[in-house]
Amino acid sequence: MVGPEEGSEFEKDELFEHHKVVASKGQEPLRVDKFLMNFIENAVRNKIQQAAKEGHIWVNDVAVKQNYKVKAGDEVRVLFEYPPHEDLLVPEDLPINIVYEDDVLLVVNKEPGMVVHPGHGNYSGTLINALLYHIKDLPVNRNERPGLVHRIDKDTSGLLVIAKTDAAMTFLSKQFFEKTSEREYVALVWGNVKEESGTVEGHIGRHPTNRLQMTVYPDGDQGKDAVTHFKVIERLGYITLISCKLETGRTHQIRAHMKYIGHTLFNDERYGGERILKGTTFTKYKQFVENAFKLLPRQALHAKTLGFVHPVSKEFMRFDSEIPKDMALCIEKWRQYSKNSATELGESESE
Template sequence: MPNTGPDLGPDLAKDNGTEQDYTLVVEETEKKNRLDKFLALRLPDLSRSRLQALISQKCLQVDGTIIETPNYRLKIGQIIDLKIPKAVDPEPVAQDIPLDVVFEDPYLLIINKPSGLVVHPAPGNADGTLVNALLYHCGEDFKGIGGVKRPGIVHRIDKDTSGLMVVAKTDECHQGLVQLFAAHDIERSYNAVVWGYPKPATGRIEGNIGRSPKNRKKMAVVPRGGKTAITHYKTLKVLSNGVASLIECRLETGRTHQIRVHMTHAGYPLLGDPLYGSQSQSRLKNLPTDAQEKMKSFERQALHAKTLGFIHPITKENLIFTSELSIDLKDLINSL
């Protein structure tokens, strides 16, 4: 059932299998609000641009009348009916994209993903993804493993994060890996370069992560709602007299942008992070000249999925893999 929030009073929402239907009632404090602003506040999981598109597509009625203008001003007691058509997942196609395969057997494979590679098709990235490469590598039998749009995918790392991922090649293995991730029985560690010198040098960060109320494109540690998230970090090396540090992070949970959000929340954002690290650009002048030059061309967050370990769902082998830091990260660390 779609989530309309905990305090919407008479608002109702249901999923009838083909579309999502929302019924919202305008309260006194919301009168004279623009229609799109009202919807964005009530339905925070939908972007304002998406809501405006739905309005223009005649998916919304106010008191039974179709409204097509996002700036329509609301009146107290009006009933808003919004119907969201069910999304149809396009079937990705196989593409001959090189893969760095660390391990493979009949049931799964371990990929060392380069930065810049999107994991699965999404708006703005219809092809050229890891899924497209996997379809070519694994063949026809791979289609539909765990779903049409994201075959084989049981977890993901951000487009601009490099490092290790596990992919399922059979439905049985997919189900087993999903259970391991749900039970947090996966060993994962990341290396990151952060601004500053974390104090204490080793620590635990806990804070629920949800959509930022200030910027929908960002996640944030939120005081209410969100999902439980726990990150353990350890400082491996202090760089440039404490201007930056190389750290290791181990995850108890796997939330969207978890390391990036937690380290920023703690005051130590990742170098190069275009979404969460922009506030640290003033620190550039404190870096060695060579490092300043490296940072000008370093256009991603300094984050690498270093280790991945688990009990094989089928063979029951204890597997653990380690990945070397990518060349761009090594060069950045050396310059620091």
């Protein structure tokens, strides 16, 4: 078994975009099944209705039934758990940052914005496309994904290990499944995290209405068990820089767990972190946060450290990466704001 975003065990929880239609400004209210019949070639209405019943038709990122009335401006998407066409794995000459490579594996420091593997509306320009150009014969995991032992989100930066042989794939995947690999992330989260360190436990599964999100089921009645250990690195006023170590590897684990405890990742659009969640109502502060969003136009999450036992030498290898420039600039901006705010507060108290 091998793993999903931010972790290990690959799960049947990702969705591939088959169709996407934005209703025009002149669109009169129309049932979504009838609406899609006008846009999907060779569509059969009962199949569209069945897709809706199974939760595969989405309007504005929310699953809808076949009787939903499409309105002007609605974004209608058809999402399934399999790719829309098979031949997605095309080698592409794309730049990738390889920090280590030998005969059986390589470690890549992925840039933010690069999708790890084709699918879900991204069928080219992915890390896998680049790796297939660099290495001709990559082993596949049980989901037919070449080289992938684990993966991280498109807008998460950081370290990934890639297997180059079947034996390495099996050996490395076992470590992720048995939780013996080492993975540390750094994240900026909204709010002042009160505890210096702590552990978040709670099953993670698909959100009941927005399947592009994961959510926490604390009673364990749904989803899969997930454990995240966190530690405060630096307090920066209305946000906190933290370290997260994964004991499990569920899709969006850090993003879902941190939101669950009230500390959504900074500028995490999918989970609501692109809004001002903590701070003042002053216009000056609002402008400051908007400028910080511009510096870091993605969720503030970086896979900083990766450790594992080498499949051949059996030595433990640990790799560390620098915080990328966009995140570093954002942290420094908040650091200066926090210092200035503390100075202003001190001066006002002394007057």
